Amino acid sequence: MKLSNISIACFGLLIPLVSSAQTLEQAIATTFATNPDIKSAFNEYMSSRYIIDKSRGAYKPSLDIDAGIGYESIHPSDSTGKSDTEMTRKDMAITLTQLIWDGSKTLYDIDRTSADAESVRYQLLADAQNVALEVIKAYLDVVKTQKLTALSTSNLNTHKRIYADIKKRTESGIGSVADLNQVKARLAKAQSNVLAAQNNHKDAQTAFFRLVGEAPTNLIFPHADQNFIPNSLDEAQSQAFDNHPVIKIALADVDSARFQYKQADANYFPVISFEAKQSWNDDVGGVNGLNSETQAMLRVRYNLYNGGRDSANSDSMAYQLNKAKDLRERAYRSVEQELRLSWSALELTKQQKSFLIQHVDSMSNTVIAYQKQYRIGKRTLLDLLNTENELFESRKNYLETQFAQQYAQYRTLTSTGQLLDALRVDIPEEWTQSVEY
Numbered sequence: 001m002k003l004s005n006i007s008i009a010c011f012g013l014l015i016p017l018v019s020s021a022q023t024l025e026q027a028i029a030t031t032f033a034t035n036p037d038i039k040s041a042f043n044e045y046m047s048s049r050y051i052i053d054k055s056r057g058a059y060k061p062s063l064d065i066d067a068g069i070g071y072e073s074i075h076p077s078d079s080t081g082k083s084d085t086e087m088t089r090k091d092m093a094i095t096l097t098q099l100i101w102d103g104s105k106t107l108y109d110i111d112r113t114s115a116d117a118e119s120v121r122y123q124l125l126a127d128a129q130n131v132a133l134e135v136i137k138a139y140l141d142v143v144k145t146q147k148l149t150a151l152s153t154s155n156l157n158t159h160k161r162i163y164a165d166i167k168k169r170t171e172s173g174i175g176s177v178a179d180l181n182q183v184k185a186r187l188a189k190a191q192s193n194v195l196a197a198q199n200n201h202k203d204a205q206t207a208f209f210r211l212v213g214e215a216p217t218n219l220i221f222p223h224a225d226q227n228f229i230p231n232s233l234d235e236a237q238s239q240a241f242d243n244h245p246v247i248k249i250a251l252a253d254v255d256s257a258r259f260q261y262k263q264a265d266a267n268y269f270p271v272i273s274f275e276a277k278q279s280w281n282d283d284v285g286g287v288n289g290l291n292s293e294t295q296a297m298l299r300v301r302y303n304l305y306n307g308g309r310d311s312a313n314s315d316s317m318a319y320q321l322n323k324a325k326d327l328r329e330r331a332y333r334s335v336e337q338e339l340r341l342s343w344s345a346l347e348l349t350k351q352q353k354s355f356l357i358q359h360v361d362s363m364s365n366t367v368i369a370y371q372k373q374y375r376i377g378k379r380t381l382l383d384l385l386n387t388e389n390e391l392f393e394s395r396k397n398y399l400e401t402q403f404a405q406q407y408a409q410y411r412t413l414t415s416t417g418q419l420l421d422a423l424r425v426d427i428p429e430e431w432t433q434s435v436e437y
Helices: 005-014 024-034 036-059 105-171 177-212 233-243 245-268 309-375 381-415 419-423
Strands: 062-074 085-101 271-284 287-301
Touching: 024 036, 024 105, 024 177, 024 419, 036 105, 105 177, 105 245, 105 381, 105 419, 177 381, 233 245, 233 309, 233 381, 245 309, 309 381, 381 419
Parallel strands: none
Antiparallel strands: 062 085, 085 271, 271 287
16 A cells, blocks of 8 residues: 555654664674673583593593502411511503404494584584574564554654744644643643653663673664575474474484483493413512513403393383473473464564554555645644644554564574574584484
8 A cells, every 4th residue: 555655654664774883783793792791601512522532431441550669568377487578669561452242332433412402502502592582582673673663752743833833823823722632632642742752762772781792783673584584384383393493403312312321231241352461570579570461451341230220220211201292292292382472473574563653654645634624624633733742653663564574584494493594604614514324
């Protein structure tokens, strides 16, 4: 529908021509680089990567040195005919141990820690996506409250102009004191609306600074990339189940629990290792002088009974696996619920916007018509003020719905797990490198 000149002038406020504007993408990039929550999540992920290296270390050889010096006293049995011996004992040994097979316990431990790291990586992406959505809301709130302040100020100026005209007519005896008092009350309310709008704008700026770490500068109304907006709820659900980091976290956690269960079962198998040892002894065991010993052994260690601990641990890990599967199901339901809520908000704000713009257009035409009728004496200044108030409310409602629709689009992108891709914000390479297992 074609808008009248008044409504077009109002909505032109939404697209200011500003130089050196701070874009939404720039604000989010700054947040990712400085936000403590994101940095904390990244450090957690990098820590998990080194835990994988720790697990892999079990496959590498272990080299140990054992050395000592001290007092030794030997008191042999009388039947040996040997006398007591006291000497300074000195010994040293170097041992090389290489794991050959442990029932794949180490292999499953590597897989488990890798799955844990992948889960933490997706948690980082989920945190980044949620923080990005918070920044989007803060960004939109700053722009919205700025426009509402301008709209309220324009409405106040209209009230001042009409109040001045009615006051002049009252003083000249043409207007009534009752009309003047009524306009004075509405003028006070318009002034209060401006102060409330200014306060909301300052609150929005404070929220923006808390997230981004810097004050907002020349923000502009952002637009979500429509190429990433699904065409239907079914398409959105398919994208969410394929891409949402919360679901990816749950899937990785199930893998981790499965590897942990297999790792527990590995305790039922023997451990085979190779061991090489070189030892030197001086004045040891009551024997004077230096002697040495060399060993190269293939060792098998097999626990026959340990009080049922392995069996209990295996049963415990089986229940942990079932728990992870239950949490995976909860993740699917949670993602679907949030998606339906965001999709519903998107659809409803679209419909609201189409009706509200008709309301604004109609009220703009009404104001123009009342102005013409006032000039020929068919309308009073109070009639004009009434229509101006309704036009202000319609513009305000449209403005709020327009921002609500834009936020609903970004919220839908978050619900499908596509927000970071749609924003095209540069993120560290480590965030995107999946952990193989």
